[in-house]
Amino acid sequence: MFTSRSVVEAYQDCPRLRYNNYHLLGKGVVGVSKSVPLVTGSAVHRGVEHLLNRVRIGQEPDIETAVHLAVEQYVKDVEGVGFSGKNLQTDKQQWFTFNEQKALVEGLVRAWYIVELPRLVERYKVLAVERDIEPIVISYDYNILFQAKVDAEFQEIATGDYVNYSLKTTKQWSERNEESYKSDLQGVTEIWAMEEDAKRENNRLDEMLALVNKLYEGDNSKYAQFTTVKAYLAKRKQDKKISAIRFCYLVKGIRKTPDYYSQDPEALMITYSPLIRGYKNFTPGGVSYAHSWFYPNPNNKSGKSILGKGWEPFNVWEAMGVKEWMEMLPQLQPECGDIIKSQVVTPVEYFRSEAEIKEAIAEIKVLELRLSRGLFNIESKNSCDNPEAEEFRILTDYFPHNRKHCYFHFGYKCSYLPLCWQPEVAADPIGSGLYQIREAHHEAERNS
Numbered sequence: 001m002f003t004s005r006s007v008v009e010a011y012q013d014c015p016r017l018r019y020n021n022y023h024l025l026g027k028g029v030v031g032v033s034k035s036v037p038l039v040t041g042s043a044v045h046r047g048v049e050h051l052l053n054r055v056r057i058g059q060e061p062d063i064e065t066a067v068h069l070a071v072e073q074y075v076k077d078v079e080g081v082g083f084s085g086k087n088l089q090t091d092k093q094q095w096f097t098f099n100e101q102k103a104l105v106e107g108l109v110r111a112w113y114i115v116e117l118p119r120l121v122e123r124y125k126v127l128a129v130e131r132d133i134e135p136i137v138i139s140y141d142y143n144i145l146f147q148a149k150v151d152a153e154f155q156e157i158a159t160g161d162y163v164n165y166s167l168k169t170t171k172q173w174s175e176r177n178e179e180s181y182k183s184d185l186q187g188v189t190e191i192w193a194m195e196e197d198a199k200r201e202n203n204r205l206d207e208m209l210a211l212v213n214k215l216y217e218g219d220n221s222k223y224a225q226f227t228t229v230k231a232y233l234a235k236r237k238q239d240k241k242i243s244a245i246r247f248c249y250l251v252k253g254i255r256k257t258p259d260y261y262s263q264d265p266e267a268l269m270i271t272y273s274p275l276i277r278g279y280k281n282f283t284p285g286g287v288s289y290a291h292s293w294f295y296p297n298p299n300n301k302s303g304k305s306i307l308g309k310g311w312e313p314f315n316v317w318e319a320m321g322v323k324e325w326m327e328m329l330p331q332l333q334p335e336c337g338d339i340i341k342s343q344v345v346t347p348v349e350y351f352r353s354e355a356e357i358k359e360a361i362a363e364i365k366v367l368e369l370r371l372s373r374g375l376f377n378i379e380s381k382n383s384c385d386n387p388e389a390e391e392f393r394i395l396t397d398y399f400p401h402n403r404k405h406c407y408f409h410f411g412y413k414c415s416y417l418p419l420c421w422q423p424e425v426a427a428d429p430i431g432s433g434l435y436q437i438r439e440a441h442h443e444a445e446r447n448s
């Protein structure tokens with residue numbers, strides 16, 4: 001059985017969600033229509049992956065190609081299936097969100113390129129990007145394999161320390177994010193997985209060295225080759241310790257209907273990001289632009305003012321394009337500070353804690369072993385007198401519903417609501433047209 005940090009976290013959200021997502025019908029099922037945050041986030045990753053890979057191979061990062069690749073992935077993911085979720089039922093809203101999120105993908109990739117890339121290049125060497133590590137055996141019982149993929153692997157130029165990189169998108173940056181990233185399971189599992197991978201590689205090199213020694217067996221005619229091979233193998237061995245994880249959060253902005261249309265059921269949901277939504281004011285002297293409705297004003301009791309009369313919002317992608325708008329941003333409302341920089345948050349690195357890693361991995365092993373037994377029992381249900389009752393018993397035991405998250409799953413409705421609570425959908429999830437078989441994210445599982 002394959003597991004990973006996401007699989008473990010899915011269980012922690014809701015055991016039944018994990019079953020639906022990763023095990024139902026053998027591979028798990030996912031919604032046919034896409035969730036806005038997931039699609040936008042993964043397209044941004046595609047653009048950043050390209051930029052980091054260019055740095056890794058010593059080539060000039062090419063932002064236009066990165067934007068093209070990110071948008072291309074976004075369009076591929078969404079076209080034809082549309083979005084799922086709150087207030088996304090109408091064609092008008094679907095079309096608006098499609099274009100809006102496409103612009104946001106571009107804005108976030110450009111913001112990362114402007115703000116974060118120079119900081120990374122100055123401080124780190126890029127060793128690998130989106131590397132799928134060979135799965136690690138966490139239990140030979142049921143052959144449980146842990147899969148991991150790190151957004152990027154760095155080595156600090158000044159100290160030689162190894163650092164993992166994790167890029168995330170978030171609707172807003174708050175104190176809550178600040179607290180939660182420190183207890184994120186990712187910090188723990190990715191450090192552990194990278195080090196286990198390095199240890200495994202060292203063991204392989206030791207085995208090769210032993211073989212080379214055996215082949216040499218004091219034969220002086222082979223001495224030169226022997227020393228060259230031995231030196232090469234010794235050089236490849238690394239005592240790899242990951243010292244920290246650097247997180248980078250790209251702020252997407254809150255999606256909501258404008259406050260002044262809150263009573264209008266037809267009102268469009270809009271994402272409030274200064275990268276894609278601006279304000280303009282037509283004056284006799286020409287058009288003025290702004291990115292923020294509120295701006296700091298120490299002369300006001302509240303400490304801020306609003307743009308006020310004459311200003312109206314506009315969608316950047318309809319008016320001029322994201323690139324042109326982002327070139328204008330540094331000149332607008334300087335009293336608000338660096339608006340592009342404020343969309344790219346890099347909190348203090350998460351530094352390793354041996355005790356935390358040991359405990360988290362021990363807990364994962366116990367959990368995965370227990371669930372593997374449950375899954376094995378489901379597979380063997382047909383040998384029972386009443387397979388249906390047996391499946392029901394096992395699911396309620398190992399994968400119970402967590403109703404608390406049905407209508408509040410990371411701020412959205414859970415995509416498995418029909419599957420969990422509509423018997424006709426549960427009877428045939430694929431036939432319902434709402435779900436399809438999950439495509440594995442990790443290479444080993446895809447090829448298994």
Ligand code: SF4
Nearest residue numbers: 014017401406414420
């Ligand atoms: S609908 Fe509720 S019970 Fe079902 S998977 Fe989602 S959160 Fe869990």
